[in-house]
Amino acid sequence: MKIGQVFSCKEGRFNVNADGEYFLCLVRGKVTKTIGKVKVGDFVKIDENNLTIEEIIPRKNDLIRPSVANLDNLLICVSSLPEPDFTIIDNLIIMAQRNNVTPIIVVTKDDLGQDKLTKRLEENYSGLNIKIIVTSAKQDKTNNLISLLEDKTSAFAGSSGVGKSSLINSLIKANIKTSELSGIGRGKNTTTSSQIYLINKARVLDTPGFSSLTHFAKTPEEFLDLYPDIAKFKVGCRYKTCNHLDKSPDDCAVIRALEENEICRERFDRFIKGYKLLTGRAQKFHKIHKQEEKK
Numbered sequence: 001m002k003i004g005q006v007f008s009c010k011e012g013r014f015n016v017n018a019d020g021e022y023f024l025c026l027v028r029g030k031v032t033k034t035i036g037k038v039k040v041g042d043f044v045k046i047d048e049n050n051l052t053i054e055e056i057i058p059r060k061n062d063l064i065r066p067s068v069a070n071l072d073n074l075l076i077c078v079s080s081l082p083e084p085d086f087t088i089i090d091n092l093i094i095m096a097q098r099n100n101v102t103p104i105i106v107v108t109k110d111d112l113g114q115d116k117l118t119k120r121l122e123e124n125y126s127g128l129n130i131k132i133i134v135t136s137a138k139q140d141k142t143n144n145l146i147s148l149l150e151d152k153t154s155a156f157a158g159s160s161g162v163g164k165s166s167l168i169n170s171l172i173k174a175n176i177k178t179s180e181l182s183g184i185g186r187g188k189n190t191t192t193s194s195q196i197y198l199i200n201k202a203r204v205l206d207t208p209g210f211s212s213l214t215h216f217a218k219t220p221e222e223f224l225d226l227y228p229d230i231a232k233f234k235v236g237c238r239y240k241t242c243n244h245l246d247k248s249p250d251d252c253a254v255i256r257a258l259e260e261n262e263i264c265r266e267r268f269d270r271f272i273k274g275y276k277l278l279t280g281r282a283q284k285f286h287k288i289h290k291q292e293e294k295k
């Protein structure tokens with residue numbers, strides 16, 4: 001038996017790195033039955049003679065999108081091309097922080113000029129103390145990123161075409177496949193599965209791009225705490241159950257903070273939009289439930 005880490009998976013076979021040696025393994029049915037799917041990033045016990053994964057070591061964390069395990073950093077890649085979706089950035093941050101993974105925003109393609117976007121990101125996320133690193137794969141501008149990766153496991157995440165694979169190529173002079181954007185400025189989902197690359201003492205994951213991600217809150221009440229930079233003001237609200245929606249600044253400390261520019265207006269608007277969506281859904285559910293009770 002050896003312990004190793006799953007570096008990649010193709011057609012049901014997992015490439016496991018154990019002490020620098022690679023073993024292409026199948027998974028025992030009992031493992032999948034009891035724990036579920038093996039993920040890239042998993043530490044596993046392997047039978048090196050049978051080339052089988054016998055056990056998954058309990059995960060430090062387990063992300064849904066990208067679907068990888070045991071991370072230290074989530075590198076949230078953002079660029080002006082393809083156009084960024086700030087709701088996805090919000091939700092990636094929520095997912096990372098809930099899993100004890102450090103979110104880091106990586107602005108890509110700085111050679112195209114990303115000052116406006118970087119400023120907007122700073123305004124949106126300064127309340128969360130998240131590092132924002134500006135890079136360009138094209139100009140090999142990645143030095144500011146390297147020191148954050150040492151001795152850590154970090155996954156590049158974000159929309160298709162934002163330049164995740166290109167950044168890894170720039171970091172390790174590798175030759176991972178990349179693709180031009182489509183005519184309408186979208187990525188082409190070039191990377192189709194996650195993979196770990198070793199860069200000295202850093203483990204870096206390339207992952208497939210995606211175009212949607214939810215926050216996973218089930219109730220409006222739960223949602224209110226997902227934006228800590230906004231929620232921290234609620235101690236000052238007059239009513240304990242304040243939802244900060246259409247409230248007067250006299251009653252609501254969140255609205256006061258917003259008026260004093262202590263909360264970013266754009267981020268607050270997304271917060272309210274998300275909250276309203278959930279309350280709408282909850283009311284609809286309630287209505288259907290009541291109708292069924294009457295029947």
Ligand SMILES: Nc1nc2c(ncn2[C@@H]2O[C@H](COP(=O)(O)OP(=O)(O)OP(=O)(O)O)[C@@H](O)[C@H]2O)c(=O)[nH]1
Pocket residue numbers: 108109110111112135136137138139158159160161162163164165166167177178179180181187188189190191192207208209210
């Ligand atoms: N100008 C410029 N273009 C870049 C840079 N980095 C990547 N690109 C281009 O952006 C396109 C998409 O890059 P990829 O690295 O394939 O993007 P990805 O995020 O890996 O995309 P998926 O694998 O589909 O998720 C390619 O045409 C790259 O040449 C950069 O620093 N500057």
Ligand SMILES: [Mg+2]
Pocket residue numbers: 164165166177178190191206207208209
């Ligand atoms: Mg890619």
Ligand SMILES: [Zn+2]
Pocket residue numbers: 234237242243244245247251252253254255
């Ligand atoms: Zn309030």
